[in-house]
Amino acid sequence: MTIRTLLACSALLLSACSQTPAPAPEPAETSAPRNIIFMIGDGMGANYLTAYRYFLAEGKQQQIKPTIYDELWTGISSTWPDDQxxxxxxxxSATALATGIKTFNGAISVDQQHLPIGTLMQQAKRQGKANGIVASSQVNHATPAAFLAHNKSRRNMDAIADQFFDIRIEGQLVPDVMLGGGLTHFIRDDRNLVAEFQAEGYQYADSWQQLAQLSQAPALALLADGGLPSVLNQEMEAPLQVMTEKALELLSNHPQGFVLMVEGSQIDWCGHANDIACAMAEMHDFARAIQSAKAFVDANPDTLLIITADHETGGLALAADGIYEWRADLIYGVQYTVREITQRMMALEPAELADQWRHWTGLTLDDNQLADVLAVHQQQPELYALLNGYINQATRTGWTTSGHTAADVPVMAYGAGAEQFTGFMDNIDIAKRIMGFIQQSAN
Known part of the structure; x- marks a missing residue:
């Protein structure tokens, strides 16, 4: 019997034996939140939350306790796109989360015919609310772009940046606060968008010191040419948390409330790199940003905090090679991303490799491993793969891919209206419920 036949028979049996279920009760009327904080951990599948829990406990060294993710976890979401x-x-996925409508991979809030789809931030602007974007990537990268722009390809990043300024709702710019990276897309030979935003009254910052001095919206901060440096590779502590707190400060006094989207962008980049230490560092920064958002909700109970992921990246597995163990404690010895360690190793003399590897990772190269490193010392891709493999092998971390997977992702919610985000849902359901709140708040 084939699987298809078995499924058909099972369906008939269930149909014959079951009664028509009672209709699901209508959800209780919920007053619309004045403010909405929408946080997206790019690439953050459920296993990332599990890994972070054990990482915080340093493996077996401390008592395992619920994290901020665990405390807020309310449901799970599917993420499939509108293609095959x-x-x-x-x-x-960001289009689904921003518009409540699915589209094809690569599309920025356009449908299959490349026609624009209205976003929840455009809706919020029509209702008189302020909008904010925070990202550790470029502010015009795929996820934030889907909330503000329309393009058939996410790769058209200059055109997307242009739309941040050019798209108007009743004469008003849609974003009121934008904090992140992407300077090279805003100051170009053909256009200086920074100057145009400043002419519209936006305060501007291009350093962390200037960011701290921003005093009111509208405001724009472009803190790197591209994405921000990985958390592991920079001295700035908790950059996403710092930007989130500044955005909340700038938006909090808007009379009609606000919508703020915060993306932990580089969780995904670490997943693509199969770099577990990088991933845990980004998860920690995202967790701290969530703590700040939760504190804002506690002080402002008319605020909804909703957290999810756009997809899972890497097929993260907390155990590998058939060994029932995951060594979260060893992750703490890794001081930089594997990409950064690789570059540093390539700049060393052969005699320095073993000692510096131990210094930067807390791990020891055995004779065979050292010989393999010496053989590819100046070959960047080969050396990267070797060093990354040593860390994953030591920590017993498994990965199934360097790309995305179709795994469902967690949903977390807190504050006004959080009860609407429990159980299983699709990513478009999240957007529809948020857009319903925005519409309800205008009535």
Whole structure:
């Protein structure tokens, strides 16, 4: 009997034996939140939350306790795009989360015919609310772009940046606060968008010191040419948390409330790199940003905090090679991303490799491993793969891919209206419920 036949028989049996279920009760009327904080951990599948829990406990060294993710976890979401792949990219999933409509991979809030789809931030602007974007990537990268722009390809990043300024709702710019990276897309030979935003009254910052001095919206901060440096590779502590707190400060006094989208962008980049230490560092920064958002909700109970992921990246597995163990404690010895360690190793003399590897990772190269490193010392891709493999082997971390997977992702909610985000849902359901709140708040 084939699987298809078995499924058909099972369906008939269930149909014959079951009664018509009672209709699901209508959800209780919920007063619309004045403010909405929408946080997206790019690439953050459920296993990332599990890994972070054990990482905080340093493996077996401390008592395992619930994290901020665990405390707020209310449901789970599917993420499939509107094509035949079942595996979404960030653009298609962000479009679903920003508009309540699915589209094809690569699309930025346009449908299959490349026609624009209205976003929840455009809706919020029509209702008189302020909007904010925070990202550790470029502010015009796929996820934030889907909330503000429309393009058939996420790769058209200059055109997307242009739309941040050019798209108007009743004469008003849609974003009131934008904090992140992407300077090279805003100051170009053909256009200086920074100057145009400043002419519209936006305060501007291009350093962390200037960011701290921003005093009111509208405001724009572009803190790197591209994405921000990985948390592991920079001295700035908790950059996403710092930007989130500044955005909340700038938006909090808007009379009609606000919508703020915060993306932990580089969780995904670490997943693509199969770099577990990088991933845990980004998860920690995202967790701290969530703590700040939760504190804002506690002080402002008319605020909804909703957290999810656009997809899972890497197929993260907390155990590998058939060994029932995951060594979260060893992750703490890794001081930089594997990409950074690789570059540093390539700049060393052969005699320095073993000692510096131990210094930067807390791990020891055995004779065979050292010989393999010496053999590819100046070959960047080969050396990267070797060093990354040593860390994953030591920590017993498994990965199934360097791309995305079709795994469902967690949903977390807190504050006004959080009860609407429990159980299983699709990513478009999240957007529809948020857009319903925005519409309800205008009535």
């Amino acid at each position: 792949t079942l595996v979404t990219d960030s653009a298609a």
